Amino acid sequence: MSSAIALVEVGPRDGFQPIGPHIATDVKIAFVEGLYRAGLRRMEVTAFVNERAVPQLSDAAEVLRAAQLLPGLAAQVLVPNKRFCHRALEAGASHIAFVLSASEKHNQNNVRRSPAESVEEYGRLVADLPGGTRVRLNLATSFDCPFDGPVPEADVLKLLDALIPLRPGVEVALCDTTGRVTPDRVRSLFERSIRRYGNGTGWAFHGHDTYGLGVANVLAAYDAGVRVFDSSFAGLGGCPFAPGATGNVATEDVVWTFNNMGLETGVDLGSLLEVSMRGAEIPGAFSGGRVRNALEGQRCVQALEG
């Protein structure tokens, strides 16, 4: 199994999406470029979605165009259905991330479809993609649903049975949408999935740090054989209606941890931290992660501390 770790920076999509005040398009592009300069070579740069539902990403086409000027950057865009996939393709997208949820209620809430209907939509979507288009499946609520709680592994495996044959070889991201899953369950589902479908299909883990388990769950997925991880610079992705509910696991926390384990991510932590410091200051943003602040406080030693 390859030990090469690939981080997919999702801040420009998952991180910016919930921020209320509009981020100027050139500012978004500057962040994408800064993250690229830090060494990130995979990014979910935006989403093609209902602009009324997610006004922050209404400049998807411009951000994508700028990202595609960066040599060697795999710039994926999120789409919820075939209609928005066509918009993405018209805008020049060559790497599509299709999102559906494992849980009925979350999928209905997100895309007004049952998971089974989203599987059919995915089938129609991949049926007439231009040759050479890269596809990724983002399976939200693969572990836990904000409405229904824990999602049975059998439900996820049943969905994968229906999804994977529709386009063999796509990368599948199992997503902990709520941040409530514990590492034992992350390891278990990935081990079962990899046993069932092999590790030829790329597997990815997308986790949130809402309950402080962001890095713990990344490491559990790593133990199970996963080598692709979504993360968000400055831990962006928190919910504006719940300041305490931090968002995606912070890219700098993941890079710092793998570095300290002697594992290479291709990312320069120092350059990333500069971008993350600025990211945490975006008006209306709720940042997360620990490493940013901890490295500021390194000088601190407490007498008699255990």
Add this chain to the structure above:
Amino acid sequence: MSSAIALVEVGPRDGFQPIGPHIATDVKIAFVEGLYRAGLRRMEVTAFVNERAVPQLSDAAEVLRAAQLLPGLAAQVLVPNKRFCHRALEAGASHIAFVLSASEKHNQNNVRRSPAESVEEYGRLVADLPGGTRVRLNLATSFDCPFDGPVPEADVLKLLDALIPLRPGVEVALCDTTGRVTPDRVRSLFERSIRRYGNGTGWAFHGHDTYGLGVANVLAAYDAGVRVFDSSFAGLGGCPFAPGATGNVATEDVVWTFNNMGLETGVDLGSLLEVSMRGAEIPGAFSGGRVRNALEGQRCVQALEG
């Protein structure tokens, strides 16, 4: 191996110690009582140390006296040497936690002794303890030193070889003082220690969440067979000179995680959260942890979130 988990609440010592503004003694006692009511039955309630170095804990005798009125509470107190151990015993302490550091520089900085000299001091200390006194060894910088970086496993094992025979059967806490150790190294050192000395001696893990690995490291120690964990309510223990550098792993984060793994800690999360909310509001305190805020934000669901 027992699966029963015991949490040692260290907030009243490790958490209060770095707080500048003096916390009134009756307020400290109210926190100890609140934590006891939440179900915590082991606590490091204070330290007997140089009052000029740690003025916050100058009321150690009164806090200890109040804690010992709580039925079934194992109230341990930290001591750095034999002289302060006698003060603790005079104050009625029956459960002593002796602290030394595995790294030369940190031990010199803390107690003005080499680790070897602290081993001798520990030998003198345990030589004439009253019968029935419980002893715990807190081995600071067992993984990483703020001055020297990573601590070799061999150095720790060499110290344990010298320490454990001086009073067989004491509980040994291996402490990640800086919060910089990664779970792979936590698992490795505990596995080697337990192989070498058996698990009859109680082993404990004391971790910090400074870099976001607090719970990840607790779970790594759990995987290695450890069942005793230090934690601090509200994640208290941050350094006043580095607001970002959060302190001990938060008790509520550890309880929440073990609960979600179906493991019993004996602590009522709801009651604990009420105490932790108040703890986070202590003037001058730097709190940490995620679960406190996350549970406030549970209602939040993001459209199209992966």
